[in-house]
Amino acid sequence: MKNLWAIILLVGSTTLIQAQSQTRALGSFSGVKVAEGVDVYLTKGDKESARVETDGGIRPEDVMTEVSGSYLKVHMRDGNHGSRHGTVKVYVTYVKIDKLSASSAGSIYSEGTIQASNLEISTSSAGNVEVTVNAESVDISASSAGEAEIKGKAKSLNVDASSAGEIDAYDLEAEDVTAGASSAGSIRINVTNALTAKASSGGSIRYRGNPNKSITDSSSGGSVKKSS
Numbered sequence: 001m002k003n004l005w006a007i008i009l010l011v012g013s014t015t016l017i018q019a020q021s022q023t024r025a026l027g028s029f030s031g032v033k034v035a036e037g038v039d040v041y042l043t044k045g046d047k048e049s050a051r052v053e054t055d056g057g058i059r060p061e062d063v064m065t066e067v068s069g070s071y072l073k074v075h076m077r078d079g080n081h082g083s084r085h086g087t088v089k090v091y092v093t094y095v096k097i098d099k100l101s102a103s104s105a106g107s108i109y110s111e112g113t114i115q116a117s118n119l120e121i122s123t124s125s126a127g128n129v130e131v132t133v134n135a136e137s138v139d140i141s142a143s144s145a146g147e148a149e150i151k152g153k154a155k156s157l158n159v160d161a162s163s164a165g166e167i168d169a170y171d172l173e174a175e176d177v178t179a180g181a182s183s184a185g186s187i188r189i190n191v192t193n194a195l196t197a198k199a200s201s202g203g204s205i206r207y208r209g210n211p212n213k214s215i216t217d218s219s220s221g222g223s224v225k226k227s228s
Helices: 002-018
Strands: 020-025 031-034 039-044 049-054 063-068 071-076 088-094 099-102 107-123 128-142 147-161 166-181 186-200 204-208 213-219 223-226
Touching: 031 039, 031 088, 031 107, 049 063, 063 088, 071 088, 099 128, 107 147, 128 166, 147 186, 166 204, 186 223, 213 223
Parallel strands: 031 071, 031 099, 039 088, 039 107, 099 107, 107 128, 128 147, 147 166, 166 186, 186 204, 186 213, 204 223
Antiparallel strands: 020 049, 049 088, 063 071
């Protein structure tokens, strides 16, 4: 019997170490910043909240969800973002979103389509953003190996990739696109009306669609090409 209880306690404690969850109420925000290897999943709702899920011995208490100004900042508590052997997922319910930022290997994903008039997306330092949008205008920047994969529709799209940043917007149908790629930055876009594209210093721009008007420029090993 003692051995049985020991096994039950061991299994229970192992489960606790492997997976923990905590739900939090949040103040209002319209932007999300994530960093330090945290994965954020966005869902639209009537009230802002966050559900923090951790495993591998990471405590939910060590995951910060702070509203500062118009931003919800999601990151690890100071001193807890180094070597770790678990995952951190934060499920965020938002009312309105118009800014997304991912850095330091943080990631943002959308569960459903983000509706916005103007949406700004930035990724850097191996940050990652993968979202579906329906917006009047979308601005995307990716640098220092940051990545963005954007789907949906937009009337106006402005994209800039540098320092090995990568933007994949092949599945974002945009009417008017302005694109700039430099320093090994990579951009893939889908344009239906007007395209202005400039690539330099090893930057690459590939586009789908048959724009009515296109102005392209490439220099210093940069390239702008229509995808086959």
